[in-house]
Amino acid sequence: MSWLTTYVRPKIRNLLGKREVPDNLWVQCDACKQMIFVKDLEKNLKVCPHCSHHMRADAAERLAWTFDDGQYTRIELPKAPHDPLGFRDRKRYPDRLKEARAATGHDDALMVAHGTIGGEPAVVAVLAFEFLSGTMGAAVGEGLVAAARLAVLQKAALVVFTASGGARMQEGMISLMQMPRSVIARQMLREAKLPYIVVLTNPTTGGVTASFAMLGDVQIAEPNALIGFAGQRVIQQTVRETLPEGFQRSEYLLDHGMLDMVVARRELPGRLGTLIALLGHGAAKVAA
Incomplete structure (x- = not known):
């Protein structure tokens, strides 16, 4: 050398x-x-x-991408019982919540904010998949009702982004009761003649799909998102038939009438603004 x-x-x-x-x-x-x-x-x-x-995107990113200029105001959501059943599997449920809160900075699996989309007033609720797979417990049910109340108060549209593994098993029957509770939130908007738009993202499954995720005035999905109630293997074992390729993906559901449109992420804010304007003006004419 x-x-x-x-x-x-x-x-x-x-x-x-x-x-x-x-x-x-x-x-x-x-x-x-x-x-x-x-x-x-x-x-x-x-x-x-x-x-x-x-x-996959987190809840904060969804809000920043959706509102005009990324400007919005978050609201504090109602508190729910943190461990109604005293549930324990490999860990105590409060310990799982504590870890999820420390990792994500969220109180639970729902974030709600208000602002404008395409110049139109809107309230946006986003399920945070990063928080216990976006599962729906009492806190999410309370948050959806709070979002609906805010939309009615502001005479604004409610846009919900879904990304969830379904009901939260650690809350048992209480989590299942959030399905009809979320339907009540949707009914509040119907009675006020306000637009309710759902954007289904990957994945949207279980009790979320079986309740508020499929009740929008307009059903939108991102490309190739997994959307369904039960998993493909469970369904195949139940019906004992081979299922079509991609039968739980956005494009298949659009072709079979379960969705109104599949929209790429970058085009979503513009499409939402147009829809809110059209539905909002229609609702105003009905109210008059």
Whole structure:
């Protein structure tokens, strides 16, 4: 070895110091397996630039992408009993809640905010999949009713983004009772003649699908979102038939009349603003 290798290079390295290379600069697309620069992915609203796969987004991102200029005001939601059944599996339910709150910064699996979309007043409720898989317990039921009340008070549309594994098993029958409670929230908007729009994202399953997620005046879904009540394997074992490929995906449901439209993420705010304006003006004429 030369003196450059053994003496000069180490001296230069010590002088400049070791460069730390972040390990979170790239992410792999779940669909096409291509590597994507994180900043490019964020600019593209977490949609793969190679195959247009819509990756999962958190609740705060949904709110920022949806409201005009990313400006909105969050509301504090009613508190619900934190452990109504004293449930314990491998962990105590309060411990799971504590961990989820520390990891996400959310009190529970629903965020509600108000602002404008396309210049139209709107209240937006977003299920946070990052909080216990967006499962629906008493806190989510109370939050949906609070969102509906706010929409009625402000004479605004209510837009709900769904992303959920269904009812929260740790709350047992109480979680199932949130299904009719969420229907009450939807009925409040119907009686006030206000638009109720649902945007189904990947995944939307279980008791959420069986209640407020399928009751919108307009049903929208993101591309290739998984939407259904039970899983494909459970259904196949029950009906004992082979199910069509992709039968629980957005495009299949659109073709079979379960959805009104499938809209790419970047186009959603504009489409929502147009729908709110059309439905809102129609409701105003009915009320007059």
